[in-house]
Amino acid sequence: MDEVNIKSELLQNAIAGIIEKRIRNKTGVHPQIHFNDALHITYDGDKAKIHLNVDAELAKNDLEALLKKLV
Numbered sequence: 001m002d003e004v005n006i007k008s009e010l011l012q013n014a015i016a017g018i019i020e021k022r023i024r025n026k027t028g029v030h031p032q033i034h035f036n037d038a039l040h041i042t043y044d045g046d047k048a049k050i051h052l053n054v055d056a057e058l059a060k061n062d063l064e065a066l067l068k069k070l071v
Contacts, residue, residue, distance in 0.1 A: 006039040015039065027069055029062040 006012060016033040024030055037053040058066075 002043040004039075004041040004043075006041075012039065027066055029058055029066045031056045031058040031062070 006015070012035040016035060020031055020033050034055045034057075035053065036055060040051040042049045042051075
């Protein structure tokens with residue numbers, strides 16, 4: 001079993017930026033994502049388990065648009 005902990009604020013901000021961009025491109029919603037703790041990834045054979053503690057902020061109309069797309 002392999003483990004990766006990403007504690008660097010620089011890497012966390014880069015990953016958050018990538019996630020924000022992907023969400024924006026896929027849904028048109030503009031979230032702001034902030035990791036509260038280290039990203040913890042555990043690899044076990046052919047499975048990966050990811051633990052995230054995340055806050056996301058978005059406009060009320062963006063939340064409504066996102067929920068309409070999901071429901």
